Amino acid sequence: MNQTLPLLFCAGFLASSLNAAAGGGSFISFPALMSAGVSPLLANTSSTVALLPGSLASVWAYKPDIRPFEQVSMKAMIWLTFIGGGLGALLLLYTPAEDFNRLVPWLLLTGSLAFAFGRQLGNWLRTKFRIGPVFVLAMQFLLGIYGGYFGGAMGIMLLAVWSIFGLSDIRHMNANRTLLVALANTIAVVLFIIAGKVAWLQTCWMLAGTILGGYYGARLTRMIPARYLRLAITIFNFVLTAVFFYLTLR
DSSP states (O other): OTTTHHHHHHHHHHHHHHHHHTSOTHHHHHHHHHHTTOOHHHHHHHHHHHHHHHHHHHHHHHGGGOOOOTTSOHHHHHHHHHHHHHHHHHHHHTSOHHHHHHHHHHHHHHHHHHHHHHHHHHHHHHHHOOOOHHHHHHHHHHHHHHHHHTOTTHHHHHHHHHHHHTOOOHHHHHHHHHHHHHHHHHHHHHHHHHTTOOOHHHHHHHHHHHHHIIIIIHHHHTTSOHHHHHHHHHHHHHHHHHHHHHHHHO
16 A cells, blocks of 8 residues: 555646646546555545646636636536536445446546547537537536546537537637536535545545646646647557456456
């Protein structure tokens, strides 16, 4: 156990750095906690707790660019994300551990596909469909539930939906994405802590890494061209998904 704790610090540093630069940090923190002996369900909840400070720091950094989208109520988006995040967290808490273990590979696959192809899919769908504010709000609620339950690549999914809606200001979209993902995670973290579903020793070591990674790591990862960083994360995501499918089905 003691030998794995410094690795959790490093994993937290890397996960928070990736979240700040390109997203996908939970694909680092979740398996790292499992490698430290934490059960899949507890690793999922603890990962959400560990990554929250970095998300909140990013919200503060993006604060000047956070503003409502035209034709969509920002207040409605905030409330739907908050309520959805709470429902997703409650759903997770009431999911039997053995059922969640079987779901993990499929959740990882969903997140991996969204991370790899979400933006391209959004751009393609935008050429075929034109959606309205009601659809955006409905998807916001559903993705809030997903974020509270698992959350891998939730931000990428939000960007894909918004791009179909016709939004194109990536700086504005990234700022709002950061806020709404943090909201879903915040209510989930509160519920996880109340339910006692946090592996605190491992989480605290990872927390220390995420706090530093949110600041210093983001600077380091920005030195890497974004396309190479995203490619590396995508490959890692699919390898990790394949490993979990193998372990589950063997």
